[in-house]
Amino acid sequence: MRVKSSHGPRNDSAPVAHTDYGHYHAWLMLNINFLRQSRLIPCIFVFLITPFLSATSFSQTSFDKEIDAWRQSRIAELKSDDGWLTLAGLFWLKEGINTLGSGKSNDIEMPRSAPEKMGEITFNGGKVVLSLADKVPATVQGQPVSSLELRPDTDAHPTLVRLGSLSIALIKRGDRFGIRVKDSESKVRREFPGLTWFPASEAYRISAQFEPYPALKEVAIPNVLGVQSERPSPRFHSGTQIDDVETRHILTRPDCCEV
Numbered sequence: 001m002r003v004k005s006s007h008g009p010r011n012d013s014a015p016v017a018h019t020d021y022g023h024y025h026a027w028l029m030l031n032i033n034f035l036r037q038s039r040l041i042p043c044i045f046v047f048l049i050t051p052f053l054s055a056t057s058f059s060q061t062s063f064d065k066e067i068d069a070w071r072q073s074r075i076a077e078l079k080s081d082d083g084w085l086t087l088a089g090l091f092w093l094k095e096g097i098n099t100l101g102s103g104k105s106n107d108i109e110m111p112r113s114a115p116e117k118m119g120e121i122t123f124n125g126g127k128v129v130l131s132l133a134d135k136v137p138a139t140v141q142g143q144p145v146s147s148l149e150l151r152p153d154t155d156a157h158p159t160l161v162r163l164g165s166l167s168i169a170l171i172k173r174g175d176r177f178g179i180r181v182k183d184s185e186s187k188v189r190r191e192f193p194g195l196t197w198f199p200a201s202e203a204y205r206i207s208a209q210f211e212p213y214p215a216l217k218e219v220a221i222p223n224v225l226g227v228q229s230e231r232p233s234p235r236f237h238s239g240t241q242i243d244d245v246e247t248r249h250i251l252t253r254p255d256c257c258e259v
Contacts (some may be wrong), residue, residue, distance in 0.1 A: 085189035086182040093123040
């Protein structure tokens with residue numbers, strides 16, 4: 001009985017490729033062995049490029065590290081016991097008597113931890129006097145007070161009145177006087193989620209040229225309240241262009257724009 005091959009008739013004259021198969025088998029085994037050992041390749045690759053990556057990383061992150069340090073300093077300043085997150089209110093004084101306390105009817109509404117009727121502030125001709133109600137345990141520089149004249153933040157020795165976590169300070173902006181109230185236990189400070197920043201670009205770092213005036217010059221500096229204050233300036237001119245815009249800067253004291 002004959003069995004017909006599905007591969008067609010045998011051609012005995014066709015050469016048998018024993019040599020080609022042997023080469024293929026050797027090549028295959030060589031690649032298998034190479035692949036088994038190739039786990040060393042990533043280690044060698046990382047070893048070779050690490051010095052390059054380290055140098056590149058250093059040059060790219062030195063600016064970022066400086067910016068990050070400033071940002072951390074800014075957050076620490078905001079979260080400090082006297083930082084802006086403790087701000088509870090700013091009240092401009094009217095001539096005459098200004099009542100203060102946690103009650104809604106007061107001219108200066110204090111946080112809830114203050115007495116309902118804490119006392120009153122008399123403003124007359126630029127003179128500001130604080131008179132506290134009985135048994136209000138307020139202090140100035142650790143000493144109990146009941147009545148005193150308040151000195152503004154523009155004075156060499158401004159007055160800071162403390163009552164528990166609260167503080168009261170007199171500020172002067174132009175010809176106006178106001179009471180700034182802070183609370184170190186404010187909800188805003190306790191629940192502060194942090195800040196969101198735009199990406200920093202070293203292209204906006206300005207190399208400046210200092211050009212002093214012959215003498216200090218008074219310049220008008222506006223703040224966020226729309227009040228302009230005259231501040232001494234020695235002058236500062238950068239002469240730098242950013243996005244085709246020439247920048248000029250005025251140098252003043254760091255507290256020139258406080259509110």
